[in-house]
Amino acid sequence: xxxxxxxxxxxxxxxxxxxxxxxxxxxxxxxxxxxxxxxxxxxxxxxxxxxxxxxxxxxxxxxxxxxxxxxxxxxxxxxxxxxxxxxxxxxxxxxxxxxxxxxxxxxxxxxxxxxxxxxxxxxxxxxxxxxxxxxxxxxxxxxxxxxxxxxxxxxxxxxxxxx
Amino acid sequence: xxxxxxxxxxxxxxxxxxxxxxxxxxxxxxxxxxxxxxxxxxxxxxxxxxxxxxxxxxxxxxxxxxxxxxxxxxxxxxxxxxxxxxxxxxxxxxxxxxxxxxxxxxxxxxxxxxxxxxxxxxxxxxxxxxxxxxxxxxxxxxxxxxxxxxxxxxxxxxxxxxxxxxxxxxxxxxxxxxxxxxxxxxxxxxxxxxxxxxxxxxxxxxxxxxxxxxxxxxxxxxxxxxxxxxxxxxxxxxxxxxxxxxxxxxxxxxx
Numbered sequence: 001x002x003x004x005x006x007x008x009x010x011x012x013x014x015x016x017x018x019x020x021x022x023x024x025x026x027x028x029x030x031x032x033x034x035x036x037x038x039x040x041x042x043x044x045x046x047x048x049x050x051x052x053x054x055x056x057x058x059x060x061x062x063x064x065x066x067x068x069x070x071x072x073x074x075x076x077x078x079x080x081x082x083x084x085x086x087x088x089x090x091x092x093x094x095x096x097x098x099x100x101x102x103x104x105x106x107x108x109x110x111x112x113x114x115x116x117x118x119x120x121x122x123x124x125x126x127x128x129x130x131x132x133x134x135x136x137x138x139x140x141x142x143x144x145x146x147x148x149x150x151x152x153x154x155x156x157x158x159x160x161x162x163x
Numbered sequence: 164x165x166x167x168x169x170x171x172x173x174x175x176x177x178x179x180x181x182x183x184x185x186x187x188x189x190x191x192x193x194x195x196x197x198x199x200x201x202x203x204x205x206x207x208x209x210x211x212x213x214x215x216x217x218x219x220x221x222x223x224x225x226x227x228x229x230x231x232x233x234x235x236x237x238x239x240x241x242x243x244x245x246x247x248x249x250x251x252x253x254x255x256x257x258x259x260x261x262x263x264x265x266x267x268x269x270x271x272x273x274x275x276x277x278x279x280x281x282x283x284x285x286x287x288x289x290x291x292x293x294x295x296x297x298x299x300x301x302x303x304x305x306x307x308x309x310x311x312x313x314x315x316x317x318x319x320x321x322x323x324x325x326x327x328x329x330x331x332x333x334x335x336x337x338x339x340x341x342x343x344x345x346x347x348x349x350x351x352x353x354x355x356x357x358x359x360x361x362x363x364x365x366x367x368x369x370x371x372x373x374x375x376x377x378x379x380x381x382x383x384x385x386x387x388x389x390x391x392x393x394x395x396x397x398x399x400x401x402x403x404x405x406x407x408x409x410x411x412x413x414x415x416x417x418x
Binding site for chain 1: 340342343346357361362
């Protein structure tokens, strides 16, 4: 090995040769660029605007819901039900695997066509495979008694809205 | 007549065009026969010499071969179906109906695609069982077993993404249920479902995403791993059939 190349390959003060140092810088830069493009690509795959039905819908007036009334809202997949103490809304999406349940008026029950789960009119599981009761959705009433349901807000079980 | 035909083949093999492509002459020596395999991109994954025993039906039940052939049928019929299919709502369903009732041989090609898909999953599964019961997953083939598992998963994903494309009730609810299963994965479940569907519900975005996965991403992944899988068979000394008595460790103990 010539004198000059020996000098070039020799370790610097920190015990690292220039070549090692540059290799690490280059490798590090490639790693950062690679991780960056991964993050940017994942972000690209997340849609920013969704053309899905709005989660809020008007459900008419509270006087339209005498005790025992069940109305199904197809677009937001929710039931608006007149209960003893007032009106409440139930999600119609089965808690098992996301099929849309159906209200059986003669049996006063909610049933799922996919795997046979059954719920009562308060959303409680009558029998499986559904693991959880149907969630209750937020219902608000304005001064005139018009009901507005937001299917994106889940409220505790049993909280009815009085007109 | 036959002599004339042979000389015709010889003339073709000796011609400048043929020699520029294949480079070596007629495959009449063992060396040339080997070179034909070695120097061909498509054939080099295949072993140069194959034991006659390994070609027998009872050796492997040809299950890997059945899987491969159904895969090729799926690629051919799939490309043809793509000429008529639009991955949009509600056009997708109409295109599926058009293929069934209007397009010449459309029904045949669509059904061929469907049955070959069922056969591919079934044969891949049986192939896996065959390899397991013949102890062919053991060293030196343990890596190829892992490649095979990846291939099985890609095959199942292909089967699943294809399920949504007719955009009928079965497809819609099948994918609703399947993506809800994905949602149950810990921590990342919700995100995986959102990315897979391109939204919160099964919609037009989901159809397009499943289409791209089904027609581009997954087939490319499949062909990549398939090439490795077949090439590794050659590297690991050809297919292993039923274990012989000599392979049985109990026999060695008895001695």
